[in-house]
Amino acid sequence: MLSALLVLGGLGLVLGAVLGWAEVKFRVADDPLVEKIDAILPQTQCGQCGFPGCKPYAEAIAKGEAPINKCPPGGADGVKRLAELLGVDPPAADDMEHKxxxxxxxxxxxxxxxxxxxxxxxxxxxxxxxxxxxxxxxxxxxxxxxxxxxxxxxxxxxxxxxxxxxxxxxxxxxxxxxxxx
Amino acid sequence: MEHYLLILIGTVFVNNIVMSKILGLCPFLGVSKKLETSIGMGAATTFVLTLASGASYLIDVYLLGPDLSYLRTLTFIVVIAGIVGFTEMFIKKTSPVLFRVLGIYLPLITTNCAVLGIPLLNAQAQSNFIESLLFGLGGALGFTLVLVLFAALRERLEAADVPKPFRGVSIAMITAGLMSLAFMGFAGLIR
Structure with a gap:
């Protein structure tokens, strides 16, 4: 009984330690820019930008494939914050699809x-x-x-x-x- | 040497894990819609299954022994889950391309009953270390072979004019049955 507990407990500990070590050792940083853009977007997942959600839109912005003014729920405020984050000028008022x-x-x-x-x-x-x-x-x-x-x-x-x-x-x-x- | 070669051929063709042992049917039916994904799943399974057979043998012999053999299933599941987790992290770091190809199939292997079945069959047959490894490799290669063949068949079936009641999963089941029958033809290959 005791040996069974020891064996299983020890196995769990060893595997846990290996996985924990691997987690630290093999960490891959996700693109931090995508996370930051995603944090600014309103997370309504409404799809009005033409992408299937806020995260895909954030990825497209990070790659430079999409303009930053496609998000109506985010409004002018969101565009401004995105422009600040990315270091670009906010698109002029008449380019923006204003609603x-x-x-x-x-x-x-x-x-x-x-x-x-x-x-x-x-x-x-x-x-x-x-x-x-x-x-x-x-x-x-x-x-x-x-x-x-x-x-x-x-x-x-x-x-x-x-x-x-x-x-x-x-x-x-x-x-x-x-x-x- | 000949003995080991026979084991390999035997597990790939004669005692095919899907076709004659009826293990690992969920990925067999689930991941066989497209040829590319089936190849990815096969590769991932081959890697994990070979590693899992070796690790399970070592644990079974040196850690559990005859006294604790009733803990086999439990320990093997834990070990397989650990190996899959480790493999996932390792591949993600070393080869992002391969990671993207394998994608969701890596974690899915944890629940593949073939991966648990082969170590248990090994323990039952009291194979030695090399034999265990070869059983794992052969079983996984057999799984990959059948999966890829089946995926190719199903891609053809998409274009075929199947009668309405047989469309979809039913024709896939029938095809799997016919394939299993065909694999029985290998039974005479090795006694």
Missing amino acids: PRAVAVIDENTCIGCTLCIQSCPVDAIVGASKQLHVILEKQCTGCELCLPPCPVDCIHMVVVKEDLATWKWRYPVHTLRRVA
Whole structure:
């Protein structure tokens, strides 16, 4: 009995030690740039950038294959931070695919309470239960439009957020640099 | 020398681990959709299985002995899992290309019953160290051979006009059965 315990315990210890040693010895650093870009992206995995998620988009940016202004949920703030990280100028305002900030709103008269939009929302901004009216939390909604296609009765539409005292904020300054030499 | 050669040929063709021992069927059916992936899986399995047979023999003889032989299955599983983990890290460091080719198949080997089956059969047959290694290598080569052949067949089947009720997994099962029958033809090769 004791020898069995010793043998198995010893084996576990030895294997654990070897694996731990190998983990340190054979460590391969992942590309740190991809991780940093991925940290800035909003992780909604909405796919509006044309890539199947935030990580693939981050990899494409790191390789220089994708422009940094393809992420609507990240907004102008995200583009600015990406530009800072990568040491490039943020694309000028007119190159950017500019969309006014919008939130999704559910039409209360047509919603059948099917919960399909709740499942598709990447930021859990929709509350509701089966066969109950669903409501979108305006503050959480990133305007990613992912809830539009699953809705079987097309009761969700995007409403542009009007600027008033509560939602207004400073525009990000955009300078176009002119090359001198 | 002839004895060892016979072991190798015997395990590859006559006592093929998939076709006559019916072990390792999950990767056989699961990873045989494309020829390239099946080659990758075969290579990874060959490496791990040979190493696992040798290590299991040493542990069985020098660590467990006759008193603790009831711990065989448990220890072998632990050792195989350890070897697979170590191999994965080693390959990731030394050959990123190979790592990308093998990819998900490396960790999958842990659950391949053929990898556990061959060390257990070795222990049962009381083979010596060289024999154990050869059984491992031969079994793995046989596994690779059958896997690659089967993958090639299934790629052809994709283009074939299979009757509707037989499409997909059913025709794969039938093909596997026919292949097994064909491998029985090797039975007369070595007594």
